[in-house]
Amino acid sequence: MxxxxxxxxxxxxxxxxxxxxxxxxxxxxxxxxxxxxxxxxxxxxxxxxxxxxxxxxxxxxxxxxxxxxxxxxxxxxxxxxxxxxxxxxxxxxxxxxxxxxxxxxxxxxxxxxxxxxxxxxxxxxxxxxxxxxxxxxxxxxxxxxxxxxxxxxxxxxxxxxxxxxxxxxxxxxxxxxxxxxxxxxxxxxxxxxxxxxxxxxxxxxxxxxxxxxxxxxxxxxxxxxxxPHQLRRRFFLTLHHNAGILKACRDPTSYPNTIAGVPRFLYLQLLRAIWRYLGLAVGQGPDYAFRQLMNVAYFLGMIQGYYRRKTP
Known part of the structure; x- marks a missing residue:
């Protein structure tokens, strides 16, 4: 066939x-x-x-x-x-x-x-x-x-x-x-x-x-x-949060510097993402800044994923 x-x-x-x-x-x-x-x-x-x-x-x-x-x-x-x-x-x-x-x-x-x-x-x-x-x-x-x-x-x-x-x-x-x-x-x-x-x-x-x-x-x-549920902000945030979890859970790298199993640099990336989101939200409004909030959700998911790897 x-x-x-x-x-x-x-x-x-x-x-x-x-x-x-x-x-x-x-x-x-x-x-x-x-x-x-x-x-x-x-x-x-x-x-x-x-x-x-x-x-x-x-x-x-x-x-x-x-x-x-x-x-x-x-x-x-x-x-x-x-x-x-x-x-x-x-x-x-x-x-x-x-x-x-x-x-x-x-x-x-x-x-x-x-x-x-x-x-x-x-x-x-x-x-x-x-x-x-x-x-x-x-x-x-x-x-x-x-x-x-x-x-x-x-x-x-x-x-x-x-x-x-x-x-x-x-x-x-x-x-x-x-x-x-x-x-x-x-x-x-x-x-x-x-x-x-x-x-x-x-x-x-x-x-x-x-x-x-x-x-x-x-x-x-x-x-x-x-x-209808795909036109809600929660859908996009959940998608990115879960993508972050998946990325971390499948990462084969062993990082020497961690806090609670999470690479230290990720905390800094999360803070930078939050800071960028706040700056965009104030300067151009929350609608424009939402894409950056999705990045925040992604980094939060990564942190959760690495923590899960440490504590099964």
Whole structure:
């Protein structure tokens, strides 16, 4: 089979009909064989019944599979094992693909013999409708990704595909392994369930370190729904706090000068971040300064992470 589209979901069957309808509109060159695999990550809503009923009334080659291990990385790895395609395409359950999306991904693999492809992700909400404190350099935290209008090779470190619109050749998993199950969203993706994202970053870093070829394809465009909780300051602060914890917990370095297991220099970095935030808040207002407050949350998370390493 040429392509498998893998969708992982948890208790969001209300999103699936729209996601499937946009997939139904895909038109591929004759002879291409593809499937849609829905991975139910331990849902307690009507996901199973909905998907099985939908599968009986759709032209899609749609399959349902259940993954009882909670977590997005577990679900993706389960999908990799169950899928039949040579190239595995991952989207989220709140993604709406556009016409020509899957063909563009297939053509990019064919043209460049690459290991992975990433496409554009635009937000369903207008950028002008976002709160003023969400600056353009923060759009990526909502899932937005746009590297411009021309295809090119990504380095895999500074630039890499986002999980809402990424495709990976099966041979890659044989070479570098699967997604790290210690990372990735767990549960519904709200509040503490956002803990320890970063599995995509880790995966593409490993791929790049092993000489993997990653291409960006702007014609592979999808639209991503922004959920209400993602437009709250708490979402951004939690995301950065947890990123700091993850960074510290996975840091292999042994630091000689520590306080309670925390490198001394981190306390200074935290104080500097707080000072910068206060200066910006007074000078340009709290909305403008919020990006710096996210840095404060990150350093607090790092301190907590190093302390956790000392006191398991």
């Amino acid at each position: 040429d392509l498998s589209v893998i969708i992982c979901t948890y208790n969001r069957c209300h999103n699936l009909a729209e996601c499937f309808r946009h997939l139904e509109a895909q038109q591929l060159d004759g002879g291409l064989d593809w499937e849609v695999l829905l991975v139910d990550n331990n849902s307690t809503d009507a996901t199973r019944d909905f998907v099985q009923d939908f599968a009986r009334n759709t032209p899609l080659n749609l399959h349902y599979t259940f993954c009882g291990e909670q977590g997005l990385s577990h679900a993706r790895n389960h999908g990799i094992a169950e899928a039949r395609g040579r190239r595995l395409v991952f989207i989220d359950d709140d993604i709406q693909v556009t016409p020509g999306w899957l063909q563009a991904i297939h053509d990019t693999f064919e043209e460049h013999d690459c290991d992975a492809v990433g496409g554009r992700i635009h937000l369903e909400i207008s950028l002008e409708q976002l709160p003023k404190w969400i600056r353009p350099d923060m759009y990526g935290f909502l899932g937005y990704q746009d590297f411009g209008d021309r295809p090119y090779r990504l380095d895999g470190f500074r630039e890499f595909p986002f999980g809402g619109n990424m495709a990976i050749h099966r041979r890659v998993f044989d070479k570098i392994g699967l997604f790290d199950t210690g990372m990735g969203r767990k549960g519904a993706g709200t509040r503490k369930a956002e803990l320890f994202k970063g599995e995509e970053t880790d995966f593409f870093h490993r791929l790049a370190e092993n000489g993997g070829v990653i291409w960006y394809q702007p014609s592979a465009l999808v639209h991503h729904k922004v959920l």
